Amino acid sequence: MMAAKPERGIWLRKLVLAIWGLLCFLPILFFATIALRPRNEIIAPRPIYFPTLTIETWAKIMDEWPLITYFKNSVMAIAGSVFICLLLGIPAAYALARYKFRGREDIGFYILSTKMMAPAAVAIPIFVLFGQFRILDTVWALMLVYAAMNLSIVVWIIRSYMLDIPPEIEDAARTDGASDLRILWSIIIPMCLPGIVTAAVIAAIFAMNEYLFTLIIASRNAYPLSVALANFSGGSDGIIYNAIALVSFMAFFPILLLVILIQNHLSRGLTMGAVKG
Amino acid sequence: MTDVALTLHPAKRTLVRRSPFMRKAFPYFLLAPAVIYLLGITLYPGIYAVYRSTMTGKFKLEYAGLQNYRELLVDNAFWTSLSNTLVLGVVTLSLEFFIALTLAALVYRDRWVKAWRILFLLPMLFMPSAVSFLWKLLFNDGRVISDLLTRAGFITGNIDFMGSTVLARLVLVVTDVWQWTPFLFIIFVAALQGMDKEVEEAARLDGASWRKIFFNISLPMMRPVIAIALVLRGIDILTMFASVHIITQGTPGGNTETLSYFIYRTAFKSFEQGYASAASVLLLVATIILAQTLVRRFFKSGVE
Numbered sequence: 001m002m003a004a005k006p007e008r009g010i011w012l013r014k015l016v017l018a019i020w021g022l023l024c025f026l027p028i029l030f031f032a033t034i035a036l037r038p039r040n041e042i043i044a045p046r047p048i049y050f051p052t053l054t055i056e057t058w059a060k061i062m063d064e065w066p067l068i069t070y071f072k073n074s075v076m077a078i079a080g081s082v083f084i085c086l087l088l089g090i091p092a093a094y095a096l097a098r099y100k101f102r103g104r105e106d107i108g109f110y111i112l113s114t115k116m117m118a119p120a121a122v123a124i125p126i127f128v129l130f131g132q133f134r135i136l137d138t139v140w141a142l143m144l145v146y147a148a149m150n151l152s153i154v155v156w157i158i159r160s161y162m163l164d165i166p167p168e169i170e171d172a173a174r175t176d177g178a179s180d181l182r183i184l185w186s187i188i189i190p191m192c193l194p195g196i197v198t199a200a201v202i203a204a205i206f207a208m209n210e211y212l213f214t215l216i217i218a219s220r221n222a223y224p225l226s227v228a229l230a231n232f233s234g235g236s237d238g239i240i241y242n243a244i245a246l247v248s249f250m251a252f253f254p255i256l257l258l259v260i261l262i263q264n265h266l267s268r269g270l271t272m273g274a275v276k277g
Numbered sequence: 278m279t280d281v282a283l284t285l286h287p288a289k290r291t292l293v294r295r296s297p298f299m300r301k302a303f304p305y306f307l308l309a310p311a312v313i314y315l316l317g318i319t320l321y322p323g324i325y326a327v328y329r330s331t332m333t334g335k336f337k338l339e340y341a342g343l344q345n346y347r348e349l350l351v352d353n354a355f356w357t358s359l360s361n362t363l364v365l366g367v368v369t370l371s372l373e374f375f376i377a378l379t380l381a382a383l384v385y386r387d388r389w390v391k392a393w394r395i396l397f398l399l400p401m402l403f404m405p406s407a408v409s410f411l412w413k414l415l416f417n418d419g420r421v422i423s424d425l426l427t428r429a430g431f432i433t434g435n436i437d438f439m440g441s442t443v444l445a446r447l448v449l450v451v452t453d454v455w456q457w458t459p460f461l462f463i464i465f466v467a468a469l470q471g472m473d474k475e476v477e478e479a480a481r482l483d484g485a486s487w488r489k490i491f492f493n494i495s496l497p498m499m500r501p502v503i504a505i506a507l508v509l510r511g512i513d514i515l516t517m518f519a520s521v522h523i524i525t526q527g528t529p530g531g532n533t534e535t536l537s538y539f540i541y542r543t544a545f546k547s548f549e550q551g552y553a554s555a556a557s558v559l560l561l562v563a564t565i566i567l568a569q570t571l572v573r574r575f576f577k578s579g580v581e
Contacts, residue, residue, distance in 0.1 A: 013383050020380055021396050027455070028399055030421070031411050042414075047421045084314075092311035099304035107308055109572055114315050115509075116568030118516045120537035121561040124329065124544050124554055125322030148318040151311060180303065209404050211519040212537065216545060226404045230523060241414055248407035255402045263395070267467030270460060274505045274576065275467050 035245035042241045061243045065232065071250055074224035076139045078207040081146035082200050088147075089154035090196070094184050096155070097162035098170075108159075112272070115152040119212045127216050137219045145213045150203035153272055157202065160273020161195025162188060198265040201258045208251055225251045323561055330554035338551070345555035355556060357531050358539035365446060365535065366514045369453045374507060376454070377461035382491055385469040394466060401459040409523035412452040417524070442532040445525050449533055452520045457513070461506050468502040469495060504575045512567075536560060 030049075034042060037051035061067065095101075096108050126145065127136070135141040165188060173183050189196070214227045223231070225247055232240040232247075259266065267275050330345050332338040349355050384393045400408065415421045416438045423435045438444045472495060480490045518537040521527065527534035527542070534542070540560065544553035 017380070017383055017387075017393060020376075021393070023455070024397055024400055024459075027411060027415065028403075030415070031407075034414070043418055047419050047424050088311040088314055091307040095304040095307035099307075101301065101304045104304075107312060109569075109576070111311065111315060112576060113565070113568040113572050114319050116512050116564055116572065117319060118512075118537065118560050118564050120516065120518065120540040121557045121564060122318065122322035122326070123540065124550055124557055125325035126318070127545075128325065128329075128550075129321070145318075148314065151315060155311060205402075211404075211406050211522070212541065215522070216541075226406050229404070229406045229410060239410070239413075239418065241410065241418070244407070244410045248403055248410070251404050251407065252402055256399075259398065259402060260395075263391075266398075267464045271464055271502070271505050271509065272576075275464055275502050276471060 031245050031248065034241050035249060037242065039237070039240070039242060043238070057242055058246065061240075061246060065228075065243060067228075067247060067250070070223050070225050070228040070247065073139055073142075073218075073222055074208065074226070074251065077142035077146060077222075077224055078204050080139070080143035081150065081207050082203050084143065084147035085150050085154040085203050086196065086200065089151055089199070090158060090189065091184070093155045093158035093162055094188060097159045098167075111152050111155050113152075114148075115272075119149075123212060123216055126213065130217065136217055137222050139222050139224075141217045142214060142222060142224060145217065146203075146207035146210060149210065149213070150206055153206070153269075154199040154203055156272035157199040157269055158192060158195050160268070161192040161198075165191050194262075194265060198262045198269040201262045202269040204258060205255055208255060323558075326554045326557045326561060329551055330558050332551045332554075334551070335548050341551070345552050346559075349552065349555050349559070354531055354534070355539060358534045358536045361446075361533060362515055362517070362535045362537075365449060365517065365533075366511065368446075369450050369514050369517075370507065370511050372450065372454050373458045373461055373510065374503075376458050377465055378503075380458075380462050381465035381469055382495075385466050390466070390470075394463065397462055398459045400456045403456070405456065405519040406523060408456045409452060409520040412448060412455070412520075413524045416448045416451075439525060439528050442529055445529060445533045448524060449517070449520050452524065453514065453517065457510065460510055464502060464506045465499070468499050472498060501575070508571045508575055512564075 033051055033053065036053045036055065037048075038054060038057055041048050041051040092111070096104060096111075130136045130141045135144075169187060169191075170183050173187055178186075208224075209226060211226055214224060215230070218224065218227055229244050229247055232243040262269065331340060331342060333341040333344065380397065384390055387393060403411075420435055422438075423432070426432045426436070427434070436444065438448050476494060477490055480494060481487075485493075516537050517535050518541070521533060521535050521538045522541070525533040527538060536556070540553050540556050543556065544550050
């Protein structure tokens with residue numbers, strides 16, 4: 001197909017792909033067995049590749065750690081932040097996509113540039129600010145930070161999908177007497193729903209991943225999954241890897257489902273609309 | 278519709294309905310909530326960081342002028358963290374770029390491209406903290422890598438990956454490359470798939486090898502996409518934090534400490550917030566300059 005000598009080319013190509021595939025998959029498989037093995041088989045003098053598989057340890061882990069609460073915190077913080085992003089982001093995206101006004105480019109680029117902000121650079125002020133409002137260690141604080149972090153992405157993704165909608169449709173509605181907000185609500189939003197879903201999923205993934213802000217905000221009650229992991233160590237037991245693996249997969253499966261849902265829009269979402277995949 | 282004449286002049290009708298001021302102000306109203314929210318989290322912290330960076334003291338604050346900055350500029354730990362950030366960043370980004378581009382080139386006309394894509398995507402779907410623990414276990418606590426290398430006959434005994442600067446940095450690089458190569462891969466595959474098949478066909482009929490087609494046709498056409506992807510990934514790598522916090526904590530001797538970790542450690546472990554704020558301000562200025570130039574340059578085409 002591709003190479004001058006087809007036979008050899010194809011097999012070499014498949015070999016390279018298979019090797020990378022294994023490099024991706026084997027560590028994940030190993031991690032899965034970590035969640036399924038008893039604690040004494042995790043750190044042994046020599047690593048054990050074929051351990052006894054059991055889910056009995058899960059009961060003990062659930063007993064010792066409030067995994068359900070961690071999961072609930074994650075879901076609440078993420079869902080809330082995505083909601084804020086869409087609420088603020090959709091009108092902003094519409095303005096950038098459809099109106100001509102002074103400063104449009106500057107405002108658009110300002111919004112985009114907040115994506116480039118290093119979390120560490122604003123961590124201290126955010127910590128102090130949230131301390132003054134007495135919302136440290138709450139899900140609300142996580143929600144606000146995640147929303148701020150993702151707003152730029154959401155605006156730019158949705159804007160890109162709005163640009164694809166032919167303006168004639170709006171003009172037709174406008175001649176029929178529909179107001180701008182009405183057009184946004186009943187025409188634009190339904191038509192760029194794939195873009196909105198893509199933006200929401202990407203925002204949810206980044207929120208699930210967030211670590212630095214979460215680490216300084218959550219200290220006891222508000223642990224979501226990403227930072228709860230870092231606290232699974234039990235004195236003499238050291239780091240409790242089977243709990244860590246279990247929680248990792250609790251976060252992995254929902255994200256996998258969401259990503260499969262938007263798989264054909266993924267590249268466009270990750271580049272904020274710049275690459276139409 | 279009551280008045281037929283108005284439907285023929287849609288623009289006129291809107292003008293009748295709304296005052297000129299409202300007409301002009303409307304897009305600003307749509308943007309205001311988002312912009313105000315973002316200013317709250319960028320402008321306010323920026324101002325506060327500048328203010329705080331002129332103060333010393335852990336609990337009782339005292340005005341100290343530029344003292345924090347003066348100390349910071351002669352602090353070896355600060356400069357080490359800066360150079361670590363750049364070294365780790367360049368190595369990691371180059372590796373991810375090279376691997377992602379190779380895989381994308383090999384896979385984009387494959388019949389099973391969707392299956393490969395999902396398979397290669399999997400590492401990216403774990404939380405960075407989870408991936409950090411996974412590789413901490415493989416390299417360090419579980420000695421899996423040492424064991425595999427021993428079985429393959431390369432070494433005998435255990436390697437202490439946290440004992441040497443090069444190896445500890447290698448662990449951070451591997452962790453990031455494993456998790457985030459898919460990010461670039463997904464984007465590159467999409468860009469290659471979006472390209473005109475007929476151009477390739479024509480070139481092939483003219484006798485061009487796939488190598489020539491890739492380097493002379495596909496790659497040049499991908500340049501804008503590559504630039505955007507590298508900017509996005511590069512910024513993420515320069516703010517590398519979770520893996521440092523979980524795997525190395527800066528060991529050995531601060532040689533894997535990134536700038537983000539330096540600020541975190543100074544502010545939240547040593548509680549020298551004034552000092553850390555000075556570093557934050559410098560980082561903030563650097564990111565603002567970087568963001569303004571990169572964003573305008575590479576996303577420009579997307580705006581029009």
